[in-house]
Amino acid sequence: MTPEERIHALRKELHDHNYRYYVLDAPVISDYEFDLKLKELQALEDANPQFKDASSPTMRVGGAVTKNFNTLEHEQRMYSLDNSYSREELLEWEKRVNKILGGAKVEYTCELKYDGASISLTYENGTLSRALTRGDGFQGDEVTANVKTIKSVPLKLRGDYPEKFDIRGEIILPLEGFEKMNKERIKNGDDPYMNPRNTASGSLKLQDSALVAERPLDCLLYALVGRNLPAANHYELLDKARKWGFKIPKEAKLCKTMDEVLTYLDHWDTHRHDLPYETDGVVIKVNNLIQQEELGYTAKSPRWAIAYKFQTEQSSSVLEKITYQVGRTGAITPVANLQPVLLAGTTVKRASLHNADQIAKLDIREGDTVFVEKGGEIIPKIVGVDLSRRPEDSSPTKYITNCPECDTLLQRQAGEAQHFCPNITGCPPQITGRIQHFISRKAMDIEGLGAETVELLFNEGLIENYADLYTLTKEQVVPLERMADKSAENLIQGIADSVNIPFERVLFALGIRYVGETVAKVLAKAFKDIDALMEASQESLMQVNEIGQRIAESVVSFFEEEKNREIIEELRKHGLKFSLSEAQLENQTDLLKGKTLVVSGVFENLERNELKKLIEDNGGKVSSSISSKTSYLVAGNNMGPSKRTKAETLGVPIISEEEFLDLIK
Structure with a gap:
């Protein structure tokens, strides 16, 4: 056997043993025998570098060093999930699903919600081509070299897999491995890691992949994304992915009814503590992929999935000061x-x-012993007071009446839960907070400028708003505390480079209340430039898909402020982009302006998301449900009968894919 033949034979054999060990949990050789074969392959590859292969099992030992992790766009967005904390909330979600689907029979896939670091793996022709962290859902950091060291991530697939697809999951650190790592750290005199989740997440960003390879990370996968996936439902896709070589947790279950879902929740609320890794809830998904498309997405989450969170860990502590x-x-x-x-x-x-x-x-008071838990396992919150331990001299909390920073009398609008300081232009934390938001990664992403530097620039009287950043000079910045010549140069260059940030991110950076990343994109696409948006009425704003009354009022109010308009003009003079680029404007029209369309069924030439994009590109609004305001129902194959019946009852025109395309010619 030639060295090339032996190399190929060993690779195939080791991939197979890896699959048996990590996916089937049925190894046929010992760890020692596996290591011997791996060492033989490594020696052969070292002696014959012409046969190097990025998907070889030897890649798992690591060695690649990544100084900077590239930020890349997800081809398809990684959405977050809506959370529910009670059966009532879950049943409300079921009602919303049934309403949109018109009473069609719905089955659910239930999966445990793993507490790790989200990852998206891309496979092309059966080979792992890239791995991205979740990031902000639109883009993430490329950590391919580190992920290749995780033994449960297949480098090469088996069987009949699609040509290209993404698979999403969680990188986790099993509890046993976590405890072993901490014992080693304590033995070496180091502080132990706090929890498995953060340790797994931090491992993905280590610069040396050889260090990642030493950590007992695992990868549990739960969702496939791509075109022409070879199944009609989610549960079937999971089964196929398992056969291709992915570690799909066996705890996933197909439930025919919501009662079966609730039984699944009851079981795992107790038995989750028997698992070898941390889990904090259950994810419930509508199983049918066509129904998933029918349900679609909100600005942040899929309507066809929800996370049910188990009761969170609780502890008690003394509240020293408010x-x-x-x-x-x-x-x-x-x-x-x-x-x-x-x-x-x-x-x-x-x-x-x-x-x-x-x-x-x-009735929370200073000095109380309070019960603390983590909302959604992330944000600490107080859920109660131990009244039996309240000090005798305790007095009720008097909420402040004036701003703690500028002493302005606080206001509370009808219907608002929070008090507000109205001193927008004179309250220091508001001013620096808006500038810090402006420079943040998802907004202007100004390299070399952080929150502390913003505070410093403001306190030194160099900036009063974010437009002032563009008048800064190196000479002004160098004398500042902790600011060397090179860092001052980087800061000024970072500000100069930010003028290339696209309009939708500039709009988000302005800090209009309720206008988050997604809403900023929607508004930029709908109005094309800042001038049209500044002149938009509340009514015209509410005609835009996903824009409700609260957002519309906030946008109008922001642009009514003369100071805000002046700052925008200053930013415009400095070259910031206040309109969509020519590439973004290409193929956009107003042919469907003022019209609301519902898309339902499966189409021959376009995917549903492509159809929806065409509607929005031509000025139309996409809705998930039919009403008297619906202009057209675009009907494909396998459309639910209830939607057709409702459209016919309300006299809504039903058009085919071809008729829709004719409409926008």
Whole structure:
């Protein structure tokens, strides 16, 4: 056998043993025998570098060093999930699903919600081509070299797989491996890691992949994304992915009814503690892929999936002092400063008290022993008071009446939960908060400029708003504390480079209340440039898909402020982009302006998302449900009969894919 033949034979054999060990949990050789074969392959590859292959099992030992992780766009967005914390919320979600699907029979896939670092793996022709962290859902960091070291991630697939697809999952650190790592750290005199989730996430960003290879990371996968996937439902896709070589947890279950879903929740609420890794809930998904398309997405989450969170870990601590924070919008947030307490693997010293109503509802007072838990396992919150341990000299909390930063009398609008400081232009945390938002990664992403530097620039009187950043000079910046010549140069260059940021991100950077990343994209696409948006009425804003009354009022109010218009003009003079690029404007028309369309069924030439994009590109609004305001129902194959019946009852025109394309010619 030639060296090339032996190399290919060993690779195939080791891939097969890897699959048997990590996916089937049925090894046929010992770890020692596996290691011997791997060493033989490594020696052969070293002696014959012409046969190097990026998907070889030897890649798992690591060795590649990544100084900077490239940020790349996800080909298809990684959405977050809506959370539910009670059966009532889950049943409400079921009602919404049934309403949109018109009473069609719905089955569900239930999967455990793994507590790790989200990952998206791309496979092309059966080979792992890239691995991206979740990032902000639109783009993530490329960590391919590190992910290749994780033994449960197949480098080469087996069987009949699609030509190209993404598969999403979680990189986790099993509890046994985590404990072993901490024992080793304590033995070496190092501080132990706080929890498996953060350790797994941090491992993905280590610069040396050989160090990642030493960690007992695992990868559990749960969702396929791509075109022409070879199944009609999600559960079937999971089964196929398992056969291709992926580690799909066997705990996933197909449930025919919501009662079966609730039984699944009851079982795992108790038995999750028997698992070898951390889980904090269950993800429930509509199983049928056509129904998933029918349900679509909100601005942040799929309508066809929801996470049910198990009751969170709770601890008690003493509330030493209540302080008040001022946000960039002027919102006042009361904060409980606690005696440090260990909770869900992290030390908690502060917890949000939300607003005056929450303080009054729980009668929270300084000196109280309070019960603390992590909302959604992430944000600490106080859920109750141990009244039996309340000090005798305790007095009720009096909520502040004036801003803790500028002493302005606070306001509270009808229907608002929070108090606000109205001193928009004179309250320091609001000013610096808006500038810090402006420079943030998802907005202008100004390299070399951080939150502390913004505070420094403001305190030194060099900036009063974010437009002032563009007048800064190196000479002004160099004398500042902790600012060397090179860092000052980088800061000024970072500000100059930011003028190339596209319009939708500039719009997000302005910090209009309720206008997040996704809403900014929607508004930029709908109005094309800042001038049209500034002149838009509340009514015209609400005609845009996903824009409700609250957002519309906020946008109008922002542009009514003369100071905001002046700052925008200053930014325009400095070259910031306040309109969509020619490439973005290409193929956009107003042919469907003022029209609302519903898309239902499966189409021959276009995917549903492509159809929806065409509607929006031509000025139309996409809705998920039919009403008297619906202009057209675009009907494909396998459309639910209830939608057709409702359209016919309301006299809504039903058109085919071809008729729709004729409509926008």
